[in-house]
Amino acid sequence: MLVLLSNMIEALLRISIVLKLQTLGGHSNIDQIWIYQTESEDAIPLEVVVTSAIECEVIDREFGKVILQSEKKKEFYIRNFVLSPVSIPEIEKFAYSHYKIREKLSLILEEVEKEQIEKQVGMVRVGAISDPGYYGRFIKDRVANHAHFEEIRLRALEKISRSESH
Numbered sequence: 001m002l003v004l005l006s007n008m009i010e011a012l013l014r015i016s017i018v019l020k021l022q023t024l025g026g027h028s029n030i031d032q033i034w035i036y037q038t039e040s041e042d043a044i045p046l047e048v049v050v051t052s053a054i055e056c057e058v059i060d061r062e063f064g065k066v067i068l069q070s071e072k073k074k075e076f077y078i079r080n081f082v083l084s085p086v087s088i089p090e091i092e093k094f095a096y097s098h099y100k101i102r103e104k105l106s107l108i109l110e111e112v113e114k115e116q117i118e119k120q121v122g123m124v125r126v127g128a129i130s131d132p133g134y135y136g137r138f139i140k141d142r143v144a145n146h147a148h149f150e151e152i153r154l155r156a157l158e159k160i161s162r163s164e165s166h
Helices: 002-025 046-055 061-080 088-119 134-144 147-165
Strands: none
Touching: 002 046, 002 061, 002 088, 046 061, 061 088
């Protein structure tokens, strides 16, 4: 669960960076370094992703520190669980705090998307796809395929329903 949450955290940061750079630049270009990596390429370290998110004002420095500290703690738990005095309840508590970071980043991404719509720039702008319900249905279909995330799925569907009714 911790690895999955970390992956989601980094993905949300990367997507937010792409969209924010589009908004700031007034274009719909996607810098491939944020969304694609071959096996032969070195991964962009999370520290670089967080620094870039801070620089383009997706997150503030304080939240960036929280993300990096949480990642460091996650690495410790994963690599040293058997050798450390860490208990399962401690890891569960930590996993929940990691989950809250993911949730906050989801809300930040939503704000970046709204900014693109308001400014009519980037790939999330109104009219980018002629069918206004396309994104909502796409997200519903993707979320529905992951039944083991029932709680997350229900909340996402509520958000989508609210946004489609506006």
